[in-house]
Amino acid sequence: IKKRERELGKLRSDIQAYEKKLRDSEHKEKVTLERLDDLERQSNLIRQLIARLHDVEQGITADIESAKASIADLENQLQFLKAHYAGYVRSVYKNGRVYDLELLFSSKSINQLSIRIQYLKRFSEQRAIDLKNIESKKGVLQQQNDDLREKLLSERQLLAEKTREETSLRGKFSERQVALKKVRKDKRTVQKELARSTDAVKKVEQMIADLVEKERIRKEHEATQQRERELADARARDRLSRPTPIPPAPSDESSGTAFDQRKGMLRWPVAHGSVQSRFGNQIHPILKTVTQNTGIDIATQLGSDVYAVADGEVSVLSFIPGFGNVLIVNHYNGYRTVYAHLGEVSVLESQRIKEGAIIGKSGETVSGPVLHFEIWKEREKQNPEVWLAKR
DSSP states (O other): HHHHHHHHHHHHHHHHHHHHHHHHHHHHHHHHOOHHHHHHHHHHHHHHHHHHHHHHHHHHHHHHHHHHHHHHHHHHHHHHHHHHHHHHHHHHHHHHTHHHHHHHHOSSSSHHHHHHHHHHHHHHHHHHHHHHHHHHHHHHHHHHHHHHHHHHHHHHHHHHHHHHHHHHHHHHHHHHHHHEEEEETHHHHHHHHHHHHHOOOOOHHHHHHHHHHHHHHHHHHHHHHHHHHHHHHHHHHHHHOOOOOOOOOOOOOOSSSGGGOTTTTTTTTSSSSSEEEEEEEEOOOTTTOOOEEESEEEEETEEETEEOOOSSEEEEEETTTTTTTEEEESSSSEEEEEEEEEEOOOOOOOOOOOOHHHHEEEEETEEEEEEEEEEETTEEOOOOOHHHHOO
């Protein structure tokens, strides 16, 4: 609970920091790309906070349902004990202690008298225990009801905060849409965005290079461990003088059909859309400058679901100016895919995902609603259109 509270506190603090930064820049005449980045980063944090609040809300709801079931069970137990004890009280009121004496004096033998005395003693002790249980159950029930009231109050407060943040998120989205319209009218800003995109390409290339290097080191370490195991097994066989099969070396992790066998058959990362900018050298429609596209840009409706094109594991989740929210998925055997300009992200780093899983939603750039998509084999850029299924 303390860890969760720290996480929520950190998110709230970061959101407020961006809010202050945005208020400070609001009075400037021009809307900058940096302001757009701040709006997007703050929106990311608000989404994270909403997701955390949703998780907490589900936990509290489960606790409330459990508390209600426990209270209902306690009330049933209490009613049973009360009814049982009331029957005993009525019996005592009607017959008094005379009945007990008659029961004893009517015994036909010493053995029966002893049994009846023991019975009456235990009966009396059990009634005393029942009375204590009734008082105890009442106390527990009262505590459970108090806890339930606290949980219901927490839930109401949580829902109120969640509603506020959802309203704030909608406001940030509208604010960013207005800012984008202003930015698109400024040719110098468009030129600056192109330069930032070029820098973003270099950052993604470096990320891929780092991932490839980490993978190489990991494989070398595993190969060394495998050799050491084989040597140890060989020594053991020499000592025992009998053959033992050597375990096979661990194969590279993969699931389903290998990525390299899916060339020309991969599913598209969005259900609908057209390629706006192809792989390789491209001429900018406004600035008329030549730039290299390391993937493809798919024009699609803002907020479209973005899908994983194959089974894999999320390697990187980052924000890069010029590319916005960026996701890199490892498909093993050296293959990776990159998704950029995501408006929302639905997965976490190190999370395993299946082909067709929704990993986020498409966002919007200065050029319009678009999803940037890349495929890499180790450090080598691939033309995504060669890999994707024909439409």
